[in-house]
Amino acid sequence: MNPRRNVAAVAALLCISFVVFAQGGRRDGQWEVTTTMEMPGMPAGMPPITATQCITKEQAADPQKAFAQVPQRGNQQNDCKVSDFKSSGNKVTYTVKCTTPQEMSADVEMTYRDNTYDGVMKMSISRGGQTMDMTMKMAAKRLGDCTQ
8 A cells, every 4th residue: 555645544534533623613513524635746636535523512612621532543542732722713723743653743723604614734744754744624514413
């Protein structure tokens, strides 16, 4: 498997994990998030990734607390930390840094509306002595109340 594609897939999963916890002005409910990725050297036309996530009232009320609950991928542990969390009006920004399972840093900016949000995550991932930069763009819509 192409190592760039493998790193891109891991990054996309990590991105979705962090985005679903970045509530800021976001409402609770079932959300559908579509993520597209741009990475130098990656072939054009990589398909977008769409995922759904139920955000509880508790998570929406205290987004920083939810960062501690970022899901692990399989049996891999991560040590990702969120810092510089700022919320102003309908905009949220923050930084993510990880050293495990691989070194990664990202700057995130999200803009929320009543039933939608969009955002950009600029990531830098180090793997095997090489650094790969990528930009992930997210667009989300609220589907309704959670069904769980």
